[in-house]
Amino acid sequence: MEKEDAGVILELRDITKSYDNVSVLKGITLSVREGDFVTLLGSSGCGKTTILRIIAGLTEPDGGQVLLEGRDMCGSPPEKRNVNTVFQSYALFPHMTVFQNVAYALKIRGVDKREIERRVMDSLAMVQMEGSAKKTPAMLSGGQRQRIAIARSLINRPKVLLLDEPLGALDLQLRRQMQYELKKLQKNLGTTFIYVTHDQEEAINMSDRIVLLRDGRIEQQGTPNEIYDRPRTSYAAQFVGSANVLHGDAVRIEDGRVLLRSMNGTMLARTDALPLREGDALTLAVRGENIGIGREPKEGTCVRGVVEGNTFAGGMLRIPVRLEDGTEVVITRQGIHFDFAAGETVYLDWPPEAAVLVDREAKP
Amino acid sequence: MSGNAAVPALPGAGKRGGRDRRWLCVVPLYVFTLLFVLGPALYMVAISFAKNTAGTGFRWAFTLDNFAKMRDGVYVNCFRESFRLALSTTALNVLIGYPYGYFMGRLGARWKRIMMFLIMVPFLTSSLIRLYGWLILLQAKGVLNKLLLALGVIDEPLKILYSYPAVLIGMVYALLPFMILAVYTSVEKMDWTLVEAARDLGATRAKAFATITLRLTLPGLMSGVILTFVPSMGLFFIADLLGGNKIVLVGSLIQDQMTRGANQPFAAALALVLALMTTLMLWLYRKVTHTSELEGMLL
Known part of the structure; x- marks a missing residue:
């Protein structure tokens, strides 16, 4: 506008x-x-x-x-x-x-x-x-x-x-x-x-x-x-660019970022100046290319899941990871190299600025 | 058939064994056509040049008498009358049948079925019985006259039956379904997005109809014209029944010459001339309307 x-x-x-x-x-x-x-x-x-x-x-x-x-x-x-x-x-x-x-x-x-x-x-x-x-x-x-x-x-x-x-x-x-x-x-x-x-x-x-x-x-x-x-x-997040959508409760809000907790682990998201309170049930969207993956949990902010395999299409590797609560998160990488085997337990994390809070208007 | 020797056989071709005998399949078709279409037609042409003898027979001898006889005013008139009736029948069929077929094609599936059923119902009864129905409707003390008299539209009964209009009504009635179905089929196939595209490009409703719809349903109209014009040249029992003996068409004449008149060569000559004239009319029609390049043609 x-x-x-x-x-x-x-x-x-x-x-x-x-x-x-x-x-x-x-x-x-x-x-x-x-x-x-x-x-x-x-x-x-x-x-x-x-x-x-x-x-x-x-x-x-x-x-x-x-x-x-x-x-x-x-x-x-x-x-x-x-x-x-x-x-x-x-x-x-x-x-x-x-x-x-x-x-x-x-x-x-x-x-x-x-x-x-x-x-x-x-x-x-x-x-x-x-x-x-x-x-x-x-x-x-x-x-x-x-x-x-x-x-x-x-x-x-x-x-x-x-x-x-x-x-x-x-x-x-x-x-x-x-x-x-x-x-x-x-x-x-x-x-x-x-x-x-x-x-x-x-x-x-x-x-x-x-x-x-x-x-x-x-x-x-x-x-x-x-x-x-x-x-x-x-x-919108899923239709345009197939983002991953995750749910959690706000536990700490500071410096334009919010820490969420769910049964999968803890996650960070940026707040974009939305009015938030601790205890709010929130939804975040994060794109596959921004998600980091590792064998060890990162201090405080990561979710745990199991690698389900991987597929290569259009120059991109798609790696679906099943979280504890059954949610599937798809990570994307350039090229075909991927060090994790199917069935391996991994920890996912992302920078807070890569995760955006969605569906805020819909909630009363 | 044997010119394929130099061509290397395709893999698997040899398995069927020996020569390709597929051409044998079409032989029955040719035999059938020869026996039942071409044969009788040629026989008729031959008879038309033969000489009539007293009684039912004829004698093989080349003569043009049968054709010369047609120059007689009675017969010329008969041909003229037949053409006039066929043309009027076809014209009326176009005027009634095209709008009917068009609107039928634009109805919803349910109403299409109902309309189709209504068109088909008459075919369940014999055409002769249906003509007797018209007799009852049109006669001097018939349903139509009684109705019009009762309504005060007319003071004395109309003499429709045994007149040209009665024959025309009967002919249009008998052939209209063919026109409707031919038009309906092509309207049904219409891609209406094309009309929307024409409107979108600036054509008014009428202009879009004239340049797109009419043009694309012309093959149907064309088929309808052929399906009504050709039979109406030969239909004689309608004229006999509804026209009394006042209107003698070529069809009746041929029938008469074959039976009562006992002049088979003349009947054959009449039939030949009728067929040639009908073909000529259709050729002219195609020439004038430039529809020969359209698909879906019958001829």
Whole structure:
């Protein structure tokens, strides 16, 4: 919230929506600044696609307001909104060539033929697809269709581009490349992107801001760093960067840190100026890469567990450790070297600044 | 069949033993087509050039008399009438069947089943019995006239039965299900995200319908047109029953020449010309509507 209200292009105010008496959105309030890359992140069924459809005008909300450049969009049909969508299935018109697909928006507005030709070719060049103008969508690969869908949605030069899991159908390698290209495209055009995904890595890689959704509510919003470093809830901590969540009672509070005790041992966490009292039941989140492991207990502040094994994936070693109370803590390390065998008893510890207290608001 | 000698055998290919005899499987198909489709058609073509004899028979001799006979005003009129009826039937079927099929395709699963059932119900009874139903409805002292008289809409009974409108009603009624089902099938297959995409890109509801929905359901409409136009050229019992003897279609004429008229060569010539003209009409239709490149075609 560095510049409050400065250049806000889109605002959602208390949007609610139900389907067949099932509440999908339970009051979404959100403002999006012009030129930002905003990601709506959440697992399936959290309502993220419904939010996009409401912004696009394809679904009417039950309550609340959508303001685009300060104007209330209520009741305004999709064709009247300066917003375009890249659909999850791409939704390319199968009976038209690539050129005709991209030209569609201009043609129905009766733009001059030569102007259409120029702008369509520019648009295709932007996504490096000039050579495919005469092909039909059926002749293209998934990644190419994706590019055409993006070119088509940008031809109207929308104020806001909505993207509904656009990379969902692509393989991992292509996804990575498209993430990079999309981000570059967005930076060059300066268009506001609202991007829907369930992939936290994608969200962290691309976004200026992440809006984490859970069951039709906003769980937390902020920059990727804010959400990663200061998750406010255990859900946010686990969803973004898969943090470990541990419980304990506060026994001593001093110098911005708190000492917690549980049946697993004692733990430290930073307090972030939260109002705390000794005896409070607290929850902390700590990331696997920040957890130290040793055969001997460290004086005062460590928890005890048993190594369950290890798996190597994506350049990272994941080591699950089972604590006394049954909680599983996953430690991560770079590389494949790990000195502890499965079944070995170990002691875990972390610096207090690496552990953040979560779920404070939820408790009375 | 034996040109594969130079090609190295794939591993395992030899296990089946000897030459590839898979082509044998399709032989029955060819035999069947030859015997029951191509054979009779060629026989009919041959007869159409034969000479009629007194009685039921004919004599093999090449003559164009049978075709020349068709230039007679009576027969030309008969063809014209048949085409007029087939075209009107098809046009009305498009006007009623497309919206019906379209809205049916957009209903929820439950209502789709109900509508489908309603379309199928008439097929459970004989088409002849259903036509007698129309007779009862349309006759001078029939249900329709009684109703209209009672309501005061008309002062004296309408003479619908044994007229062109009655035949048209009967034809549309008989063929409408085919149009509806053909349209419904293609509407059912529609990806409605495409319409949303069109709206999103700036198309109004009407524009999106014209450029996307109509265009993508055209193969269904096309099939429907063929499924109604082709049979309506040949259906004669509807015209016979509901049109009295005032409306003589080519179909009735052929039947008449085969039986009472006892002129098989002329009947064959009529049938041949009818088939050729129907094909020509369909070809023209495809040419005009540019639907030949669309998938899901019947022809």
